[in-house]
Amino acid sequence: MQTSVHIEIVEGNPHLRSLLGWHLQQAGHVVHLAGGCQQAQEVFQLRHPDLVILDSDLPDGNGLELCRWLKRQQELLVFMLSARATEVDIVTGLRAGADDYLTKPFGMQEFLARIDCLSRRSRPLLPAYLNCGDMQIDLVQRRLLVRDSPVDLTPQEFSLLYVLAQAGGNPLSRQELLNRAWPDNIDNPRTVDTHILALRKKIEVDPQQPRLVQTVRNVGYRLNLEPLNVSHHHQMTTAVAKHSRPARAVL
Incomplete structure (x- = not known):
């Protein structure tokens, strides 16, 4: 059974941002979009999402620093997307607080499967x-x-x-x-x-x-x-x- 989750997408590529948002909304989630660090913080403080999908490289800041900031604000899940695919990069992202890490390019089915897995972890936070x-x-x-x-x-x-x-x-x-x-x-x-x-x-x-x-x-x-x-x-x-x-x- 699919659970609706409040998701914020922080992605500098507008095409990818819209594409991910569309697929997540079709999957039954409530989606909010941000294109950079400053907008991401504003959306977060307004909406308080359960899950943040975060690009590691943003046009106006460092996604790793934003990840650390998010984790200090409230209990939530962070799913990091990145073109950085070395073991060192992945370990750095996870140590910054990311709950999952997916390297670009990626398949949409794998992306949605990982979201589903993270959604199951966030269910206790949501009313029925x-x-x-x-x-x-x-x-x-x-x-x-x-x-x-x-x-x-x-x-x-x-x-x-x-x-x-x-x-x-x-x-x-x-x-x-x-x-x-x-x-x-x-x-x-x-x-x-x-x-x-x-x-x-x-x-x-x-x-x-x-x-x-x-x-x-x-x-x-x-x-x-x-x-x-x-x-x-x-x-x-x-x-x-x-x-x-x-x-x-x-x-």
């Missing part, structure tokens, strides 16, 4: 479920129950919902959602809006009047953590529709 009002988010099987009924989500929709749930009801801007829920660097905020609409169609009683994924004007979106009385909501909607009359124009 997130309960958010009417929703139960299964982090192990990446499934969603809304009012005890299963809802089929795409990997991207699940990542978006997970990031909103982690915010604890606080609003997140579109840019924050792009940074946290998407594996690639995407600058178009409409991407978020499109996925929010798709998500609402699957989980809302009335997508035109969303109660779970709420819009916060001039900010972005938030997740409503209060349970919704569905029957009461329907009764109120019916009553309003039945008894309301068109308002007269005031001239």
